[in-house]
Amino acid sequence: MPELPEVEHVTNALRGVVLGRTIEKASLIRQRLAPDIEPAAFSEKLAGAAIRSITRRGKHILLEHDNGNTLIVHLRMSGRFYLLTPDDEDPKFSHAIFYLTDGSRLVFQDQRHFGLMKIVKTKDLHSTKELSKLAPEPFTDEFSVEYLASVLARSNKPIKEFLLDQTKVCGVGNIYASETLFLSKISPRRKAKGIKGKAIAELHKNIPIILNEAIALTKTIIPDPVIIGEGVYGAGSLMRWRVYDREGKECPECSSPIKRIRQGARSTYYCAKCQR
DSSP states (O other), X not given: OOXXXXXXXXXXXXXXXXXXXXXXXXXXXXXXGSTTSOHHHHHHHHTTOBEEEEEXXXXXXXXXXXXXXXXXXXXXXXXXXXXXXXXXXXXXXXXXXXXXXXXXXXXXXETTSOOEEEEEEGGGGGGSTTTTTOOOOTTSTTSOHHHHHHHHHTOOSBHHHHHHOTTTSSSOOHHHHHHHHHHHTOOTTSBXXXXXXXXXXXXXXXXXXXXXXXXXXXXXXXXXXXXXXXXXXXXXXXSOOSSTTOTXXXXXXXXXXXXXXXXXXXXXXXXXXXXX
C-alpha cells in the first residue's frame, strides 16, 4: 500500500500533467469506488470543472475544482492514474474516467478494488470524516515534541501499532514505522506510553528523516507520460532498508540477525540488540 512518500510522488506527478485542465465529463464505472454518490451525480458535480489545485493530506490526494468541490482520492492497495489519448484503450480494471476538454482523459485503474473517492464541498473539506481526525502532518510545526509526547502518554498500544494510527501520527505506514523505530533505537514491542524523555525527541526527529529519505528517492523515478506516478510501487526496491524485509540478515549497526514478528496482522522488522 502506498505510504506518505509514494502518495506525495503521485500528487506531484498529477500536478504536473492535469493541473489547470478542465473536466468535460466524468464517468464512475465502479460505484463502490465512490459509495456516497450515484454515478449520475458524480458526473454532474465534476462536469465543466477546472482542476485548480492538487495537494495531499496524509495518504489522501485532494483535487480542488473551481466550482467549489474537491475530489478526495485514496489509492489504497493498487489505485493508479493513467493519462490517455483518444486513441488509447482503457486499461483493465478502469473504475473512473475523467474526460478532459483537450481530448485526453484521466483514468483511475484499481486492480485490487480497494481505492476510494469522495466529492465534497471545498469549504467543508477538512471537517469530513476522511480528514477531520488525521494527526498533524509530520513536516509541520503542529507536529511538535510536545504534541507527540501528549499522544504517546495516552496510548497503551505497542509503539509500532501506535505509529500506524493516522489519528496519532499522519502518513507513517508499515515500512517506515519499522525503519523509524530502528533509527530511534526503540523496540517495536514497547508500549507507546512507556516512551519517555530523550526517546520521544529521537522519535520526533526521525519520523520526518525517514519519510524525507523516501520522498527524495521517489524524485529519482523518471516520470511516465501515461501511467501517472509509475514506478512508485517499486520504489522500495531502490531503498537500502535498515531492517525492513531483512529477516535473518545482519543488523547494519551490530551485525545481529534482524528479527520479524507479527503485530496487528503485519510484519515488523527490528534488531533485538539495538532496539530496547
